[in-house]
Amino acid sequence: MDAGTPSMILTAALMHGLGMHTGAWMAREGDAGDHLTPGLYKDIARTAEAGKLHAIFLAEQMTNQEVGTERPCGALDTVTVLSLMAGITDRIGLVGTASTTYNQPYDLARRFATLDHLSQGRVGWNSIATPNPTVIEMFGGGSHPDHAERYARADEFIDVVLKLWDSWEEGALVGDKEAGVFADPDRVHEINHVGEYFSVKGPMPFARSPQGGPVIFQAGSSDRGRDQAAKYADVVFTAQHVLEDAVAFRDDMRRRAAEYGRHPDSIKILPDMSVVLGATEKDAQERKQLMDEVFGVTANIKKLSKRVGLPVEVLKLDEKFPAHLRGPDAEFTGSIGFRRSIVSLAVKEDLTVRELIGSYGGGHHQVVGTAEQVADQMQERLLAGAADGFTLMVDMLPSGVHDAVEMLVPELQRRGLFHTDYEHDTLRESLGLPAPALVPAG
Numbered sequence: 001m002d003a004g005t006p007s008m009i010l011t012a013a014l015m016h017g018l019g020m021h022t023g024a025w026m027a028r029e030g031d032a033g034d035h036l037t038p039g040l041y042k043d044i045a046r047t048a049e050a051g052k053l054h055a056i057f058l059a060e061q062m063t064n065q066e067v068g069t070e071r072p073c074g075a076l077d078t079v080t081v082l083s084l085m086a087g088i089t090d091r092i093g094l095v096g097t098a099s100t101t102y103n104q105p106y107d108l109a110r111r112f113a114t115l116d117h118l119s120q121g122r123v124g125w126n127s128i129a130t131p132n133p134t135v136i137e138m139f140g141g142g143s144h145p146d147h148a149e150r151y152a153r154a155d156e157f158i159d160v161v162l163k164l165w166d167s168w169e170e171g172a173l174v175g176d177k178e179a180g181v182f183a184d185p186d187r188v189h190e191i192n193h194v195g196e197y198f199s200v201k202g203p204m205p206f207a208r209s210p211q212g213g214p215v216i217f218q219a220g221s222s223d224r225g226r227d228q229a230a231k232y233a234d235v236v237f238t239a240q241h242v243l244e245d246a247v248a249f250r251d252d253m254r255r256r257a258a259e260y261g262r263h264p265d266s267i268k269i270l271p272d273m274s275v276v277l278g279a280t281e282k283d284a285q286e287r288k289q290l291m292d293e294v295f296g297v298t299a300n301i302k303k304l305s306k307r308v309g310l311p312v313e314v315l316k317l318d319e320k321f322p323a324h325l326r327g328p329d330a331e332f333t334g335s336i337g338f339r340r341s342i343v344s345l346a347v348k349e350d351l352t353v354r355e356l357i358g359s360y361g362g363g364h365h366q367v368v369g370t371a372e373q374v375a376d377q378m379q380e381r382l383l384a385g386a387a388d389g390f391t392l393m394v395d396m397l398p399s400g401v402h403d404a405v406e407m408l409v410p411e412l413q414r415r416g417l418f419h420t421d422y423e424h425d426t427l428r429e430s431l432g433l434p435a436p437a438l439v440p441a442g
Contacts, residue, residue, distance in 0.1 A: 007417065007419055008378065008382055008388070008418055010390060010409075013059060013272070014056065014057065014074065016072065019394060020364070021288075021396060022295050023291040024395060035072050042085070043401075044398050045089050048401055051404065055431075056094060057095040058081055058082060060076075063132075065137070078096030079115055082095075082115060082123070083115055086119040089122075093122050093123070095125070095217055097126040098128070100129050100130075100154035101128075102138075105161045110164075113204060116211065120425065122427045124214055124216070126218065126237075128218075128220075129151050129153070148224070156197050165208060165214070168204060168208045170212070172207055211426035215433065218235075218236055219238065219337070221238055225337070226253060229253065230253060235269075235431065238269065238337060239337050247384055250387065268389065270389050271387050272390070275374055275400070277370070280370060304353070304356065307338050320350065321343075321346035326343065345359070371410070
């Protein structure tokens with residue numbers, strides 16, 4: 001690459017079972033149950049690694065309560081699916097979502113560290129404080145914790161997980177057969193954590209992984225979510241439609257990280273980009289139109305209603321988006337980051353509801369066009385300081401991954417914006433992140 005030209009990080013997100021677009025399952029070729037088969041995930045993993053993508057990101061919906069039987073959702077167990085992918089790949093990173101609201105830290109730490117070992121240091125954990133209130137019904141019922149409590153629990157949860165991953169120091173596994181010393185007990189520590197939400201003795205039952213511990217990903221965009229990410233996260237996903245908002249978000253996250261004593265470059269910002277590719281712009285538009293049409297206008301309005309917290313009846317297709325009718329973010333139970341980004345887009349571009357539905361990408365910055373047009377948008381944002389790379393929200397699986405690898409990746413490489421091969425073995429090194437500092441055990 002040319003000196004001074006930033007090299008982007010590129011990951012691909014697998015959403016909603018068969019694609020980011022909620023009409024993908026009807027528009028694509030293949031069986032509607034393909035998201036339950038190993039072949040789909042093997043194809044995606046091999047294709048993404050052939051394209052030298054830094055990582056595959058697997059979202060997780062713990063229940064199907066929001067969609068019911070209307071469409072497939074990404075409700076398979078994250079670690080299990082990533083384990084399948086790990087077994088057939090060698091270099092690509094494997095990132096999975098797991099909730100801090102509906103898991104226990106010891107169990108989660110053990111599962112992700114196991115996968116990190118078996119993949120030889122290629123795993124990331126996307127920490128999420130689950131906003132969906134229906135999940136509580138699967139875990140004994142009661143009251144779903146509010147935003148403040150979810151994040152308080154998440155702070156403590158992440159603290160415990162990091163302590164567990166560090167409970168074996170580097171080099172604690174000795175393996176001296178002649179002396180009969182398997183591990184140095186002075187370098188293996190109980191964590192003896194007692195807090196408001198958890199009591200965990202530790203240590204982990206095995207040594208730390210090749211990269212020191214899975215890479216921490218996070219996607220909270222509320223003020224509380226940003227603060228947590230600045231303290232703990234290595235990589236931050238974010239939904240940002242407007243360029244100025246994206247620049248401001250990255251600047252804010254780097255500033256917050258510095259306030260926690262971290263180097264600003266130790267946190268990578270990967271805005272989501274919902275990409276619909278075609279050999280020509282007409283091809284891309286027709287692909288998008290097909291998915292929109294099979295999903296239907298009524299369903300699109302319902303989805304927008306959930307994203308922004310406005311009743312369906314006030315969303316009139318050919319009238320301006322009624323941003324003034326929305327309540328405060330503090331009273332909204334969905335993703336605040338999605339909501340703010342969508343409303344900002346609607347207001348800045350003065351969109352009708354119909355126009356907004358066609359352009360908001362389900363909550364993510366949307367680009368429909370050729371590889372050159374998508375690369376133009378990426379290059380503009382990269383050079384403006386709005387991103388360290390991007391998370392491709394793949395519209396339809398597996399064809400969207402093939403399109404990205406066969407069309408977009410070569411164009412980015414031609415411009416010197418993306419690497420041509422993997423240069424490191426672990427995900428942490430591949431992302432340009434420093435080795436994790438040991439967290440004190442006590």
